[in-house]
Amino acid sequence: MEFYQMTGFMGVETDTADDCSDIRMPDPADSALFLDFDGTLVEIADRPDGVVVPQNVVDLLDRAMDRLDGRVALVSGRSVATLEAFLPGFQGALIGTHGAEMRAMGGEHLDVVEIDHGTVSRLCRLADDFAALRPEFFVEHKPSGVVLHFRQAEQHSALAMRFMESLAMAADGFRLQPALMAYEIKPEGVGKDIALKRLLDTDAFRGRTPIYAGDDLTDEPALELVQSRGGVAIKMGHAETVAEHRLERPEQLAALLGGWLA
Known part of the structure; x- marks a missing residue:
């Protein structure tokens, strides 16, 4: 499983x-x-x-x-x-x-x-840097956050979760949202x-x-x-x-x- x-x-x-x-x-x-x-x-x-x-x-x-x-x-x-x-x-x-x-x-x-676009920009940049090292992941930018998709790397889903969880914990006002084959960071509320x-x-x-x-x-x-x-x-x-x-x-x-x- x-x-x-x-x-x-x-x-x-x-x-x-x-x-x-x-x-x-x-x-x-x-x-x-x-x-x-x-x-x-x-x-x-x-x-x-x-x-x-x-x-x-x-x-x-x-x-x-x-x-x-x-x-x-x-x-x-x-x-x-x-x-x-x-x-x-x-x-x-x-x-x-x-x-x-x-x-x-x-x-x-x-x-x-209200969206903190500065924080969103930094989150996207960090996710992009991570995906540059691990190209099996795919990063999707959104106006209010960022998504890391692992559909092509299901065996590395735990790695994706740990990375995105660490980003969310460092970003005040944002939280981690699990999704289908992906993890998203989005604003609270x-x-x-x-x-x-x-x-x-x-x-x-x-x-x-x-x-x-x-x-x-x-x-x-x-x-x-x-x-x-x-x-x-x-x-x-x-x-x-x-x-x-x-x-x-x-x-x-x-x-x-x-x-x-x-």
Whole structure:
């Protein structure tokens, strides 16, 4: 068993996923849809820049925006700018970098939390220096922090954790966030659930039944929040989860949502 499985960062294998027909979806007219990106809408790639967005996903988001009167948001660890690059035509809300930044439905870009850009710059530089010595790791810069990916070096996951943990301990106001095949340093007080709660309290989303799908450990608080509000929480993949429903692959989610929106 790999280190990330022993520590619970990816969870453990569970029973089989739900059949799409077993998930009871609310009336689209009374719903709001929130989706993670990697591993949920699209397949995870070996490198973050290697993701391919299928045309059916673009079409699905367009249909959701139309049927739900714009009540669709992507909630991702990716930056808002990266999400915009992958989905240039998407007009819904974007919650980026785990809730540190946001693009509102009207297109306005907002920094949800104050970011110490000087510290972020130093963290990125140190991570880059580490990866220069260990090229099997891949560093991803974000507006609010830095990520060290070890998808190509699973046998060295403990080394990745120790390095990133030491950086986080030296950076006041930042903390270590385990993720799928990666470790991220991000500001304290940032979380997908915090950002989602803020969005659910806006006029456009207030009172609607929330639907959330996500695959990462960082999605768990948001999944729990959605269930506490009577919504539908869908875990993607086999990791342990608080969600009542589970699907294995993005194409299954696309099939579920496509039938729901038809």
